[in-house]
Amino acid sequence: MRAIYKKELRSYFSSMMGYIFIFFILLVTGIYFTAYNINSAYPKLDYTLNAVLFVFLVAVPVLTMKILADERRLKTDQLLLTAPVKVRDIVLGKFFALVTIYAIPIAVICLYPLIMSQFGTVSLFEAYTVIVGFFLLGCADIAIGVYISSVTESQVIAAVITFGVLFVSFVMEGISQFFSTAAVTSLICYMVLVVLLALIIQSMFASKTIAIAVGVAGEIILLIVYAVKSTAFESGIQKFLSIFNLAGHFDNFASGILDLSGVLYFLSVIGVCMMLTVQSILKRRWN
Amino acid sequence: MIEVKNLVKRYGNHTAVDGLNFTIEEGRIYGFLGPNGAGKSTTMNMITGYIASTSGEVLINGCNILDDAEKAKKYIGYLPEQPPLYFDMTVREYLQFVAELKKVPKKERETMIEEVMDRVKIKEMENRLIKNLSKGYRQRVGLAQAIIGYPEIIILDEPTVGLDPKQIIEIRELIKSLGKNHTVILSSHILSEVSAVCDYVLIIAHGKLVASDTPENLSQKAFEDNSLELTVKGEQEEIISAVKSLDQVESLTAKESKEEGCVDLSVKTQNLADIREDLFYKMAELRHPILRMEHIRATLEDIFLELTEQPEDVDRRGEEESNMESGEEEEHESNL
Incomplete structure (x- = not known):
């Protein structure tokens, strides 16, 4: 697992991909932070991070598209799958490498509350709760991207499908209102x-x-x-569809509540996606 | 060491590997021979656990490659048809990654990488990006990858494809030297390669094992199938009857030669008898000069062609082109 983790990290930072991802997230959050929190002196991060959730729709597919699809296209998966490592470790190594890359802009975002506290009273607990939620949501999105990358060998297809899935999840609240609550x-x-x-x-x-x-x-x-x-x-159908509404589970974090069920939800999404990824790799051997 | 039992792989309706059975013993170099599409790569991919078999099993030192994968894979180093290289890494970084992936203890890693790089002669390329290497060097890096960890079994899928003749010789030497400490299985569709390098040959065609023996034994069989080729100047009828009158002539085919007034003969003798001297004096007596005389021995190549020619193909061709067949046979003979 360590070998794969290190290899992926190096690969993202020896190409532009890692830097672009970090730059893009920091650019968007930075603009919203400046506008809402600095210029308008709003002391909470909830609006700021809620407003930048769309960044995942673009940044995550770009980050995850090659993670497994490229291994298949270049046939390097032959090396990984014939080496004495478990498929689970391969997938987790890759996932944690992506999470590590994502943790870098999060670390920078963690400075925002400290900056704000220079100018007045800020609830640090609430601020960091929002950031924890934001981090978990991003990790869940990355897990979805990893799974989708494992089902195709084309990076473009992986990126497009990941965007589609994340987009549907993003607008799920609106979709669920199409249905009557009867x-x-x-x-x-x-x-x-x-x-x-x-x-x-x-x-x-x-x-x-x-x-x-x-x-x-x-x-x-x-x-x-x-x-x-x-x-x-x-309103059963709304409850059912809310399972797929990832951003909806961020709401409680955004209001400053450290929502354990939300943490559990995001961890389950990650777990399910990792399991599906392992299965899709194992299943391919049988075809 | 490796036991392959009743291995079958089906892709939909197509059967790529059809009930393979063989055992690989320690300390030999095995050659996997077959025409393109015979199922060589599929078999190797199943032995290494990259793909799963439809039925049958592969045991590596008693460990099933699917159920006991981690343990079984430790014994194997694999170079697939297309070397699994990461182009954005340097040679050294790549080998470090592979060593870690194969769980080589940290202390041994660096010395092992040095040794392996010396062995496949890529030391001078260690800091180059793999994407900037030539095909020959990439192949060697792939080979280094397979050797790292010094697995007991090294499996190489067409290791010399696409290399220049000098590189081919070098890689073959390397494979031979690997054979001293490891069990090596290599696949190839080039016969001379297999007969030059391997101690034992497995010939497969259409997913089935059609022959397995040492190259010597296979050639021995080939020698039983010998013939004498001649070009003689003179009247065809006269020459044929003269040759037929000799002792020990089993069969004879004759046809008009390209040279004017000459006959091309192909003579087979009983019990591999050598009739060249008799033939010479006989023709001298009749004043028919022999312009060419050649002892043709069926090579491994012929055996290979004979074994890998599927009977079904012959039947089908027989039906469709029965008129062509005689012509084709003649052509085949002249190739020999």
Whole structure:
């Protein structure tokens, strides 16, 4: 893992990629910090960092696009996968290298509250909570980018898909408002999801009986729950979609609350993406 | 050392490797021979654990390459067809990375890298970026990568492709010297290479093992298939009957020579008998000058072609171009 971690760090800093990523994040946050906190003398970082969340949409795909796709294109994955290391260690080594690069602009951002405190009273706890949330959100976005980079061998495709996924997640709150909050809507959506789940199971295990069993059982449970307590379904679809709304989980941090469920959420997103990445690499050997 | 049992790899409907069985023993150089697309690289990729087999298993010193991957991979150094190089690194940085990746203890790393660089003669390139190296040097860096950690087994997929003749000789010498301390498996579609370097040859065609033996034994088989080629000046009928009258002539084919008034003959004898002297006196007696006489021995090349020619192909060709066949055969013979 260390070998890969060191190699990736060196590779990002021997090309322009690492510097561009750091420069871009610092440029955007710097402009907003100057405008909101210096010029308007607003003592909190919440607006500032909330306003710069769009930076991930561009910076993360650029950072992560080559991380695994390029190994495949240049066939250097043959070296990594035939070396006595676990695939998990390869993926984690790469992820931590990216997180380290991302930690550099975060370290600079950590100076912002200190700068502000020169001019008045600033709640350092609140300020650093916002920064922690911002850091975790970025790490989760990077994890998504790493996974997408593992499914293709084209950097461009990886970048475009990563942008697409992050964008949909970014506007997820708006999307969820397309749906009515009525219980019936949620029920229908859940039923469709169960059918999708059944289809996925069928393609994964190639077993019709399991798929049909899961599908039918799921639908029946949904209908029973709906019959017994239909209020449980109210605005259910919004709750479901909020799982994919990464930026939404940053809100609590932004209001200065060190939100443990939020921390857990971001860590789970990272964990799931890492697992998917390992699986997508392992699965390719079988094709 | 390596046991390959019933190895099968299918890509959709296409079977790339079809039930391979063989064992690799310690301390020899093995040659994996086959035409392009025979399944050599696929097999090597399965032995090294880069891809998984559809069925069958590979055991490295008793460790399954898929289930016990980490342990099994420790025994192997692999140079794939395209050397897995990072172009933005210098040679030394790259080898340091590989040494760390292969878990070489920190104390030994530097000396090992020095030794390996000396061995493949890339010392003078150690601070150059890999992207600026020529093909030959890149191949050597790839080879250095495979040697690092001194694994027991070194697997090289077409190590001399794309190199100039001098480099080919150097790499072959290097492989031979590696064979003293390691078990080496190399693949190639060039026969002379395999017969020059390897102690043992595995010939595969269409994903199947068609022959496995030492090059000597394979050539021995080839020598049983010998013939005498002649060009004689004179009347065709007369010459044919004269040759046929000699003892021990088994078969004879004749055709008009390119030279005017001459006949080209191809004579096979029983029990490898040498009839050159008899033939000479006979022709002298009839006053038919022999312009050319050559003892043709089937080479490894011919065996290779014969073994790797799939019977199905021959059948198919037979159906489609039955008229062409006689002509083609003649052409084949003249190539010999």
